[in-house]
Ligand SMILES: Nc1ncnc2c1ncn2[C@@H]1O[C@H](COP(=O)(O)OP(=O)(O)OP(=O)(O)O)[C@@H](O)[C@H]1O
């Protein structure tokens with residue numbers, strides 16, 4: 112007996128649903144739900160953490176990330192321009208920087224700035240300075256590659272057309288190439304902001320005063336403070352999602368509308384294979 | 393040419409002539425142009441024909457210095473294009489170029505495509521630049537599409553905008569690199585007729601094309617290029633209608649009769 116395609120699809124769907132239902136039943140039976148609730152979704156520590164987790168923790172995370180991203184964007188743009196410069200020393204230096212900071216764990220940079228800077232140079236950086244500088248140093252390396260790819264994704268003919276009209280190179284860069292590259296790199300830059308948001312948690316290795324605490328520090332301190340399981344970490348995690356999920360949706364929206372996708376240009380065959388024009392003997 | 397004339401200020405709007413002497417150009421090991429001598433008289437139309445890879449685009453791009461020649465000299469009007477001190481930006485403001493792929497700026501409207509260089513480089517006021525741009529768009533029949541983005545236009549319309557954009561700079565010379573090769577067959581005519589009008593208005597034009605009908609009707613002279621050398625040149629009727637060189641005959645036979653009947 113042969114099943115029709117439709118029947119087979121229904122059967123497959125039915126089997127998947129049955130397996131899922133079985134797993135849910137097993138989980139309900141074997142898991143101690145009061146324990147889960149006590150250690151992950153305990154109401155008391157949640158109440159105790161508000162409103163500081165927002166006014167201090169979330170606020171600091173956003174601040175550290177924001178300044179890290181802004182300076183990373185500036186540094187990354189400079190590095191990207193160095194990467195495509197005609198003077199080879201610029202290219203080498205930029206490549207060296209990018210490979211170095213993409214190749215080491217970001218936490219090393221936080222440690223170096225948090226402890227090393229004061230030991231080596233007697234610099235006393237605030238938590239904001241340490242965190243956003245570390246994020247900027249690391250972020251610039253990634254952002255540089257994103258921007259370079261964006262600049263190179265602009266078709267060569269754009270620069271040529273601008274130069275052929277008589278625009279100086281810097282003017283063509285500023286009015287033709289960079290605006291087009293910017294549209295191309297907005298979605299990946301948004302993803303970069305998400306990564307930096309999460310990396311801002313690394314400042315936790317350096318330690319900080321309570322007023323400078325960001326989300327991870329607050330979550331961790333909450334565990335010891337309230338002795339009520341992991342609920343503070345869950346709260347911190349949800350706060351991160353409040354930042355990263357909207358950014359992620361934004362990036363996806365922009366990707367769907369990105370200008371490079373709807374290019375309809377298609378080069379045609381050369382005339383040697385195309386219809387002969389009229390009026391020829 | 394003397395140093396001052398190499399950096400001469402704006403040319404008049406009179407058509408400029410082009411003189412090319414002993415032009416050589418290599419890409420790495422490959423010598424693409426092997427000593428080109430040719431000229432375009434002011435107000436004349438010269439069509440460059442030749443097989444794919446013969447160096448037509450490279451020759452054209454040497455004239456406005458999108459490529460740097462290895463040897464030889466090129467003069468465009470009062471500009472010595474190959475002089476070490478030539479002000480390339482100033483020179484290019486007088487040479488319009490139209491590309492096979494149009495190369496309109498996709499992030500700008502049709503109008504902005506035509507005003508950005510006059511405004512930013514020539515420092516024209518917005519009113520003046522827009523009036524001139526709308527005038528040029530009107531001449532190519534696209535004034536009503538001034539607010540559109542290039543992506544919303546057909547290929548033929550985009551190429552007409554590209555021509556208008558070049559003309560807003562008041563060039564003394566127009567270079568065309570296979571302007572109709574990327575177009576759907578039914579839109580080729582609208583672009584060719586604008587080029588014909590431009591030629592009749594007295595513009596100096598150097599046109600790379602495979603449109604033999606256009607070359608025959610519009611060109612004052614036709615230059616046949618093969619493997620980096622000028623093989624044959626003369627009046628259009630003669631080069632296309634009665635070529636004397638075997639290589640020209642061969643090329644035309646292939647272009648005019650692709651199936652080899
Ligand atoms: N930037 C470049 N780098 C290396 N080689 C190049 C470059 N530009 C052109 N060439 C080579 O030079 C030769 C001549 O190219 P060119 O584009 O001038 O030919 P063409 O006559 O315009 O051909 P087509 O009809 O295909 O446009 C070709 O072999 C091409 O591969």
Ligand SMILES: [Mg+2]
Nearest residue numbers: 448449450570
């Ligand atoms: Mg070509």
